[in-house]
């Protein structure tokens with residue numbers, strides 16, 4: 001190492017081909033010099049580059065990988081002004097919720113719907129708009145935590161509603177709800193929360209939506225995962241077997257729920273957002289609550305969701321990347337893996353991920369590379385896209401179900417360079 005440090009500016013200029021703005025390079029150069037380690041600038045700049053949000057190849061076999069943005073869904077380009085709150089029919093001010101809400105109401109077979117930032121927002125808004133200062137009846141088996149920061153009892157507290165716990169951890173019957181409602185009087189609604197990411201097995205009993213709808217209270221079902229219709233009319237091959245038992249918005253509403261809430265980036269396969277769908281008087285209350293403004297999505301999200309909704313209405317599951325990857329046949333995946341001249345073609349188990357369907361695996365095909373090559377792949381071999389692989393028992397696996405076929409050549413090139 002040189003004894004005398006270079007000037008901050010000269011050092012920063014030495015990395016100007018990186019495409020990083022000069023003032024960020026200056027900051028890194030200053031830090032490198034302060035630590036007496038200015039030769040590390042290139043490595044520092046690479047670390048900075050890798051910290052930016054960028055496309056990656058998901059080769060993990062986790063279809064909805066929470067760390068990789070769950071569903072992969074392209075955000076449409078929008079360098080234009082839009083009629084987000086302008087009614088082109090009459091020239092008056094419009095609502096950003098009306099048109100998209102109508103599309104999702106149609107898809108859920110219900111009266112009305114609205115969009116917020118995610119499913120957590122949907123639950124918070126519903127609780128705040130319908131139950132602040134009042135009780136919400138929930139089974140003790142459904143006081144769940146999802147992804148670390150969504151915890152049902154905390155959401156309730158935040159909304160100003162209070163928890164009326166019903167039944168036991170393993171068994172909750174409709175009479176338990178009736179007793180709890182009589183004992184507390186001021187119960188505003190019943191909330192059924194889908195056990196998305198865990199299962200209770202053994203001596204268990206759950207109350208169905210149908211049974212709960214007899215309670216004479218607004219019934220809200222947080223189904224979480226965002227499956228629209230259990231018969232999957234957008235798939236020419238019908239519903240895959242592994243979806244069995246997953247609650248769907250349309251059937252949950254048909255069974256008597258007054259509202260459902262769900263995420264848009266889980267089984268719906270879209271951008272991060274949340275939907276509230278069901279009875280229009282209840283949606284109206286949600287729309288009027290001040291949180292509706294706090295939790296409203298921007299036009300990029302709405303344009304993107306609108307495109308997704310139209311593909312569902314066209315019954316074009318093949319144009320929804322999540323469903324396309326979920327439905328690849330093993331022989332198609334094998335052909336793709338065999339075409340890449342590296343590693344060993346092997347059977348694998350993909351998983352839905354994203355906190356959905358906790359015990360489900362989907363048979364898949366991948367490539368096995370000896371040893372742990374995950375770090376090199378993650379760094380993007382020869383300037384290619386970062387590839388996120390799975391490491392198991394010291395070997396590296398790339399699952400072709402979650403790799404976009406458009407990226408196969410890129411993966412082939414990376415593996416060739418990896419040697």
Ligand SMILES: *Cc1c(COP(=O)(O)O)cnc(C)c1O
Pocket residue numbers: 118119120121146147150193194195196197222223224225262263264273274355
């Ligand atoms: C995933 C999930 C949530 C949280 O959804 P986000 O969109 O991640 O905020 C809430 N409830 C249930 C049942 C879920 O499965």
